[in-house]
Amino acid sequence: MTPPSPTGFSDAPRALRLVLADDERMVRTALRVILEAEPDLTVVGEAADGAEAVTVVRERQPDVVLMDVRMPGIDGIRATERIVGAPGTPPRVLVVTTFENDAFVYEALRAGASGFLLKRTDADTLVQAVRLVARGDTLLFPAAVRALAGAHGRAAPAAPPWVARLTGREGDVLRLMARGLTNAEIAARMEVGAATVKTHVAGVLAKTGARDRTQAVIAAYEAGFVRSS
Incomplete structure (x- = not known):
């Protein structure tokens, strides 16, 4: 005890x-x-x-x-x-x-x-x-989420406005999030600090209007920003 x-x-x-x-x-x-x-x-x-x-x-x-x-x-x-x-x-x-x-x-x-x-x-x-x-x-399991998005997703008819508002770095972070990487893994992959990744994630959430990473990844698939195939 x-x-x-x-x-x-x-x-x-x-x-x-x-x-x-x-x-x-x-x-x-x-x-x-x-x-x-x-x-x-x-x-x-x-x-x-x-x-x-x-x-x-x-x-x-x-x-x-x-x-x-x-x-x-x-x-x-x-x-x-x-x-x-x-x-x-x-x-x-x-x-x-x-x-x-x-x-x-x-x-x-x-x-x-x-x-x-x-x-x-x-x-x-x-x-x-x-x-x-x-x-x-x-x-999130990337392969399963890709399959789910492909089978059950509701693809947007046109890219929503938030796609154009993402910076290049935020777009890179979102793609890595969709692959199931943690902040630490994203930082290592992009060769930047953890605080920088956290800032980019916050930007992604703000621009997509997502409450968390899961919602941002779902939004990315449904916008066609990340492909399900």
């Missing part, structure tokens, strides 16, 4: 608070067992459908929601829209799905999810994905 600090409080970081939304109890139980085996993760609520997920999130204020997309009543897409569109600082949503080429996955990403994992993902990958998303990163 971590000893208390001189102020009387533990110096251990607060555990990440999670909500599990899936209409199959067995799936929720399996996720809970895996996640709560980690000292920095705690499940604070469960939901069997999208409407319940929205309510539980509002009541429990989690950091991350693990969301199934195919649920009865309000599905995971509409639930994601309501959760990320709520006032304040909404939790991050990580889609956990059975099929990576499901149109529901693409729509969930468009609705504001920070990434997705397959239900057959191993335990270590699941845990790391939750931590990754909680710290504000995205979890």
